Amino acid sequence: MIELKDLSYVRFGTSNLEDAESFATKCLGLQVGEQSGKALYLRSDDRAHTLCYFEGDPAEQTVGFEVDDEAQLDAAAATLDQLGHPVHAGTAGECASRKVKAFIGFKDPSGNHIELVVRPERSGKRYFGSRDAGITGFSHVGLFTSDPARDERFWTQVCNARVSDRIGDVALMRVNAIHHTIALAPGPKAGVHHVNHQVESNDDVLRSYYHLSEKRVPIVFGPGRHPTSGARFLYFRGPDGMVFEYSIGVDEIEDEDTHRPRQFGFEPSSLCMWGSKRNW
């Protein structure tokens, strides 16, 4: 069993680093940790980075998860190899560009690029956002899936994810107490469906709604409230069409042993209990 501890980062190729920086700082509200030539490292918490934009093809999208140590990494590589997922061991240069001690890369059954990392770098400096968006951290990703049932099996049987709730056949899965860290989203191609950051309060969600509207950032869903996690949310579009979500008040699963996933219908009211309609 591959024991995922936490999300570590997302890495996105972009054709225009300047636009990505402008969005990430002026709209999303992350902090530039480092800008090194062709890569921009952005912070949302006490880590050195949780989002990296690099000069490249926007179709290059990778999600990194932390595992405990190099022994776990080796065991994960053996498991994946045995299941027929080719595994790439990060070179020294690739580790440096991810600010980790070691990592392996592979594709999940839908073809999403996943990395498992050991010892992601922290910063001694506290996170100080470039605008007052109220971000308190990087919380979950949506991953496209071409077969929700198959991918749920991969994340829960090969890895340690547990299903917190389902909307239709689509699973919201946790790897720790937080309601979900991985959400599967049916779609035609592999890649990241959305990137979630938590904010401090309801006020931050609504403040951002006005701030982003004023900046002509396309709002694609919300403000609303998810019946599943209970979170109040706002989704908006960033560089290369990527969707970002702010949310506040995601439930924690109190009892790991007794929690049973709830089944919600595949319908709009399962995504927003206030009646907001998704516009993407």
Ligand SMILES: O=C(O)c1cccc(O)c1O
């Ligand atoms: O927070 C949630 O419950 C949620 C539900 C559906 C889709 C999402 O992106 C979510 O974050």
Ligand SMILES: [Fe+2]
């Ligand atoms: Fe989400």
